[in-house]
Amino acid sequence: MARMRPVPYRVVERRRETRDTVTLALEPVAARIAEPSPGQFTMMYAWGVGEVPVSVSGGGAKPRVEQTVRAVGAVTRALCGARPGEMLGLRGPFGVGWGLDEVQGFDLILAAGGIGLAPLRSVVLRALADPRRYGRIVLLVGARTPADLLYPDELERWRRCGVHVEVTVDRAAAGWTGHVGLITSLIDLVDADPARAAAFVCGPEIMMRLTARALVERGVPPHRVRLSLERNMRCGVGWCGHCQLGPLLLCRDGPVVPYERAEPLMAVKEL
């Protein structure tokens, strides 16, 4: 039952990322949750408003937890509005992460769409903390417009650290020097050996379907393409069934799922 009780965390930093998205850095008031792995999520609780699942976007100095939240409803608006010093509740961490330890020695191809960059930020930070464990790190980012791009300063910093970063947007005015088009158009620019690569993909489901398919067509083995799927996580421990996707309960069996397992499920209209 302990995992059903929110643990009090204090907001120690709040960074506005875009017009509707903020990153909160949280530190425990007393007890703490276990250290999250990249790709896992927590249930974030805004006292008296409600609870939502949010991927961990980074950690930094332990026991700090960073989470990037987009304001789309009552709970997420309350979370985004939390100021330094305010208290929130955390449960978790829950679910299966990206499995970074399993892909040591491989090139990493990370493809993020929109807010999907948040759970991949924790991968980049972890990989850069010990880059000798991996081959090349390639980060492909898709966003609606340049103004909707998350972590623009960090993207530059990661470039300077040797990460091959390519960004594409759907719409841009003159003066934009990045790409304009589908994220799949960036895959041809990837300077990595597909057969020796692992690919992590996170974003809107249609974007993940297209991207995963394109990566497999270019030679990345399907079992090393992993997607972060989202359904309506509630309990976080596989009891309530709200996040069921066919045979999977995504709060327990996901959110990160190998493409070969996810592909047939993503094509079922009823799911």
Next chain:
Amino acid sequence: MITVGVEQLAGQAVFAEMDAADLARLASAARPVAFPVGRRLFEEGCAADRFWIVQDGLVALDLHLPGRGTLIVETLGRGAIIGWSWLFPPYRWRFGAVATRPVQALEFDARLVRFIWARDPRLAHKLTLRFAEVVVDRLQATRMRLLDLYGDAAEVRWRA
């Protein structure tokens, strides 16, 4: 004038597996070019008398909208074909194109290519199919972007 070798064309996806004689005729209409950042390849409405295969760099297709300025419609990088308005009358560009990163490309004289095609239906058929494949790929990508992948409706499944 610097010429383009058959082997350079053979390395381009659009010409893959074409025989050397066909490639030699196409190579006679091609030359290597370079564009610095900001150099305009063509303007909307002007005569479409050339096309390019990008070898390196990035080109933005753009359109000027009165009151909204210039918008980038799409960018095209390594391996992409730029320009197909030269294929059909009235041979006028529908968009503009400008280098947004330094570009290395193969430039083709479209009138010469049309001349070669007119005298060799077999080659014309082969190339038309390959260009159609490029056009279909771009059309499908454009349709996907019409879905507004990163808009609220696509990205947010539960408004909590």
